[in-house]
Amino acid sequence: MPAPSAPSAPPAYPGGPGLFRLDPAVAHLNHGSYGAVPLPVQEAQEALRAEFHADPDAFFFALPDRLAATRTRIAARIGTDPDGLAFISNATEGANLAFEAIPLAGDDEVLVTDHGYGTVTAAAARRARVTTVALDPHLPDEDAVRETVLAALTPRTKAVLLDHVSSPTARLIASPRLLAELSERGITTVVDGAHTPGMLAEPVAGADFWFGNLHKWGYAPSGTALLAVAPAHRARVRSLSPSWQDHLGYPRSVEYRATADYTGWLAAPEGLDLIERLGAATVRAHNSALAAYGAGLLAGIPGLTPLPHTPGLAMRSLLLPPGTAETQEAAAALREEIAAKARIRTLIWGRPGGGGIRVCGQLYNRAEEYERLAEVLPGFLRGA
Numbered sequence: 278m279p280a281p282s283a284p285s286a287p288p289a290y291p292g293g294p295g296l297f298r299l300d301p302a303v304a305h306l307n308h309g310s311y312g313a314v315p316l317p318v319q320e321a322q323e324a325l326r327a328e329f330h331a332d333p334d335a336f337f338f339a340l341p342d343r344l345a346a347t348r349t350r351i352a353a354r355i356g357t358d359p360d361g362l363a364f365i366s367n368a369t370e371g372a373n374l375a376f377e378a379i380p381l382a383g384d385d386e387v388l389v390t391d392h393g394y395g396t397v398t399a400a401a402a403r404r405a406r407v408t409t410v411a412l413d414p415h416l417p418d419e420d421a422v423r424e425t426v427l428a429a430l431t432p433r434t435k436a437v438l439l440d441h442v443s444s445p446t447a448r449l450i451a452s453p454r455l456l457a458e459l460s461e462r463g464i465t466t467v468v469d470g471a472h473t474p475g476m477l478a479e480p481v482a483g484a485d486f487w488f489g490n491l492h493k494w495g496y497a498p499s500g501t502a503l504l505a506v507a508p509a510h511r512a513r514v515r516s517l518s519p520s521w522q523d524h525l526g527y528p529r530s531v532e533y534r535a536t537a538d539y540t541g542w543l544a545a546p547e548g549l550d551l552i553e554r555l556g557a558a559t560v561r562a563h564n565s566a567l568a569a570y571g572a573g574l575l576a577g578i579p580g581l582t583p584l585p586h587t588p589g590l591a592m593r594s595l596l597l598p599p600g601t602a603e604t605q606e607a608a609a610a611l612r613e614e615i616a617a618k619a620r621i622r623t624l625i626w627g628r629p630g631g632g633g634i635r636v637c638g639q640l641y642n643r644a645e646e647y648e649r650l651a652e653v654l655p656g657f658l659r660g661a
Contacts, residue, residue: 286644287566293640296551304621304646306571308637309444309472309592312493314548321547322498325540340539341522344532347543351491351503354549355474357481361511363504363528364542368471370517371488371504372400372438374531375467378486378506378513381405385435390426392443392450397469401438408434414446414584414596414633422448423455434464441470441482441489445626446584447592447635451482460485465510474503475552476561476591481505494591496548498541504531560640564591567638571647575634578655584633594635597625601661602632611661619653621646 296315299305305313314322329336344364352359365371381387387401390412401407410429416422426437437459439451451468459466466484473480475494481487487505491497506514506527514527522533532542552560565588572593576583580598602608608627615621624635634654636647 285570286648287563287570289643290563290640293642297641299641302620303616304649305639305641306621306623306636306646306650308639309447309493309635310624312490312496312499313639313641314492314498315496315551317551318496318498318544318547322540322544325543326538329540337536341529341533343543344539345529347546348528350546351549354546354553355480355503357505361506361508361528363506363514364532365488365502365504366500367492367502368394368469368488368490369396369400371486371502372397372467372469373403373517374504374514375486375488375506376400376404376436377515377517378510379404379436379465379467380513381435384433386431386433388426388429388434388437390439390450392446393438393440394444394469394471398438401436401467405435406433412450414594417585419449419452419454419587422450423452423458426455427458430462430464436465436467438467438469441468441480441487442472442476442587442590442592444471445594445624445633445635447586447590447594448584449587449590451484453483456483471502472592475549476564477589478557478561485510491545491548492541495545496551497545501541501545504528555640561589561591563640564638565589567591567642567644567647568593568636569638570644571636571638571650574647574651575636575654578651578658580658581634591638592635594626594633596633597631598658599631601658602627603629607661608632611657614660615654615657619649619657621650621653623650
């Protein structure tokens with residue numbers, strides 16, 4: 278049962294598990310890594326695939342205009358400029374497109390943080406000298422994060438890569454104030470918004486380049502993401518591979534990739550529409566409350582330390598006892614042991630000195646799944 282200091286257990290969302298095809302024998306507490314596609318979105322994608330198989334020529338001849346119309350529909354949902362928006366496959370692709378478009382030369386540097394996602398940071402490192410600023414996971418608020426980032430700037434800093442919401446530590450980093458102050462200094466801002474569409478009411482940060490996944494919290498099929506580019510940079514954005522639509526420029530040039538499966542992109546608005554039908558504010562509040570409940574239970578386990586969090590997010594993180602999950606390999610081993618023996622899926626992340634655990638909240642989750650994790654986790658930690 279919950280510890281006395283834990284928050285009250287949120288009620289289950291009516292019909293929530295029935296919206297998905299997830300294995301009911303597994304506690305899926307890791308929505309932030311791969312998402313899950315609701316049945317109405319799966320059905321929309323299946324209908325699009327049937328349409329493609331019935332007449333591939335007609336499907337592909339109409340595709341560019343259909344993508345443009347779908348992009349406009351999504352832009353209206355997330356409050357951004359459709360002319361600056363493009364479909365991409367994931368956040369890593371967005372990072373590569375962004376850093377290909379930023380003129381970097383000589384001793385220019387890109388500032389990144391140690392909370393960033395590995396392959397996104399690697400995209401910057403392929404094209405420039407990267408300087409990493411260590412953000413103490415215990416920094417109490419957005420102002421403390423902002424001050425740390427600004428203090429790390431040097432005269433050679435040309436661009437800054439920031440998470441909108443960090444993946445392992447589940448907190449807001451690219452705040453509006455920080456982005457504005459970087460812009461005032463003439464620094465190009467690149468924001469990894471992998472977790473924001475569907476989870477934040479205003480998911481697109483005011484950056485020069487922003488990219489975010491729809492296949493996590495936006496209920497879209499896998500491989501569905503967005504790139505938003507400010508007007509001053511659009512002419513320099515080129516597809517990573519030659520495209521038959523290169524002559525049309527951004528965004529069409531980066532979207533067209535020959536004979537690929539575009540049905541996930543075309544079905545993507547169905548996920549955002551579903552959130553609106555369910556009540557976006559209600560969904561966000563429910564998911565955030567579940568994550569808070571789970572984190573509250575885990576905080577009662579000796580040796581676990583809750584990390585500061587951003588209110589309203591559907592993810593929470595805690596540090597594991599020192600010496601636990603000090604490497605990515607050790608973190609993966611602990612994660613898979615919990616999955617195999619307890620049928621619980623959660624994220625364990627590695628960090629020198631001691632890693633962490635992240636729990637997510639989603640419509641299909643129930644309070645007892647977090648209670649189950651809190652009950653079994655001490656045994657796994659003793660083994661680790």
